[in-house]
Amino acid sequence: MPLSTQSQADIDQYILIASLDNARNLSNILKAISLRDHAIFNATQNGLKVTVEDSKCLQANAFIQADIFQEYIIKEDAVGFQVNLTVLLDCLTIFGGSTVPGVCTALRMCYNGYGYPLTLFLEEGGVVTVCKINTQEPEEPIDFDFCSTNVTNKVILQSDSLKEAFSELDMTSEVLQITMSPSHPYFRLSTFGNSGNAHYDYPKDSDMMELFQCTKIQTNRYKMSLLKPSTKALALSCKVSVRTDSRGFLSLQYLVRNDDGQICFVEYYCCPDEEVEEE
């Protein structure tokens, strides 16, 4: 395998090496958070966390655990850098998006450390490509201070039921309103568009509802432009957890199974557009 012809000296200089037999296991999940051009990478012993932020109101995180990788070597406690996500995705899919079974792109991602580019070795069918992407000083991701103890309402739904709703959302509505309540309507998504308003109601006893824990009625509005991109993560996922805290901040957590059936997580945090208390 061409990737293994690198000399030991080369390997020694890298502080992070992550290899995948199927690059799609990384590219698919990164596409789910590709809201903006820049992504902050934070690698630890546990794995890779990639963060993308939008206008200081939305944050998307992708978690790829160390055991997803066929090879994962990290020589420091934490390795952080920032790269252009669009460029990275273009490189990861440089051999085209072939979905022919058995044919996939192998990836070895290497990083020398601060100031060095991110090096990608990609191989498919005997052809090797080396990509070097410039890295930047990583910005500190916003801490949304969303902790489990502060969660007022939580539901876990099977993604299929939400996929329909999200794909049909009235884009002329500036906001997406989420109502969670221990009584009717339980879990409601609402839009207010040019032609009128629309409500999607999910009752707590629906067989699509895996968990329903709502303590008090809460209605919050979020900018549609911020939440709509989460549809990508929803499309990949099989389950989604929706949580709101006492401030009305929203946490969406998606359980994604990759091509090999392994589990990864994608998470979205969003600030409310305006506080709408119980009506």
Added chain:
Amino acid sequence: MKCVIEGNGIKVFGKAVHALSRIGDEIWLDPLEKGLAVRTVNSSQSAYACFCFTPLFFQQYIPEPDIQKDCEAVKCKLNIKCVLPLFRCASWRERSVDKCEISINIPNSRVIFQFHCRHGITKTYNLGYQECEALQAVFPAHLCPNVLMAQSKLLGDIVVHFPVSQEEVTLSISSFKVTLKTFCEDENNCIRGMNTELMLHADEFDYFQVGEDSAVTFCLKELRGLLSFAESYGLSVSSQFGVAGQPVFFSVKDMTLEAHVVLSTLTDPNHKSPSQPVPGEDCPVDVPKISTAEVSTCEGPMETEVCVDDGEQVASSQGSEVFNPTPHMRKMFQLQTPGEMLPRPRLAPESTLTTPVTPATFKIRSLLFGAVYTDVVDSKSVDLPSLACSSDTEE
């Protein structure tokens, strides 16, 4: 108004809305005793379509409003772009939607479409509507000399030969055959483009009646909606028409619904008739050849020289009051007694003008069909209206 559509009916309703969207940008909902009429008209008012769903179509149908007042059922107009996405015929939607409830909320001016889906999920859409008078075309289809009825599959097979961009086709009928061919405005275009001509023998039709040999030219694009609807459900399509210039009428009928499309046809410039002025260069319209109907909203009574007979009305318009404009009545009589000289109409040449030339108080009606707004207030009086009436323009 409140109605509930179950299961497969939702798909049918969706296809009907889709067929209507091929013609106009707005749909009129008119809950009648005999069913829910959903109508549209195109922007140039040369094509009109109506789908009337009988109470059998619904699991539940309540035309009267909930408010127990003496106000009549609300007639409302919706933008079709708002309604169409609700009924997208995606296969998952067919599987997942159990029931659709449509109701009109008068105090809030909203039409509510509520879909009860699988897994207990409910989708509710509150669409704003414009309250308006009912839209209706009056067309004495049963007076047409030529009648054809064919399986929708046959018509589908015929129409597939014409390119989708093909606007106008000419349907000619003579003793034993029917021809459908591309219409071209002038000979030069004919030579350059591709022209299609199909000839069918009378035997191919389920019903074939020729009262008068004729050739009518109409816009095929506006008919495709009804044809694909009919083909989805294997319904027969019947067509009634007369000579060039008179509208052509297509309809499908089933136990649960009735749909028809009325299209204007080109007047024949070669056919000279005293009551039908030939379109000339001085016509102010862009497309002088196509006679269009004027949708007018006369409220006052109007005098005509002829009596309006209820039987002349199009079947699905029963129950709603209509005006039959004078020139249209003349046309009707022309059909009954061909060759009779008719008095010159009082109005200026109607067939070609779409802009009013007489005082602003009334609009010119065309020969084609009087698509009118009915006056709900002016209920039972079929009192003969006067020509000078105030027209209510729409915002």
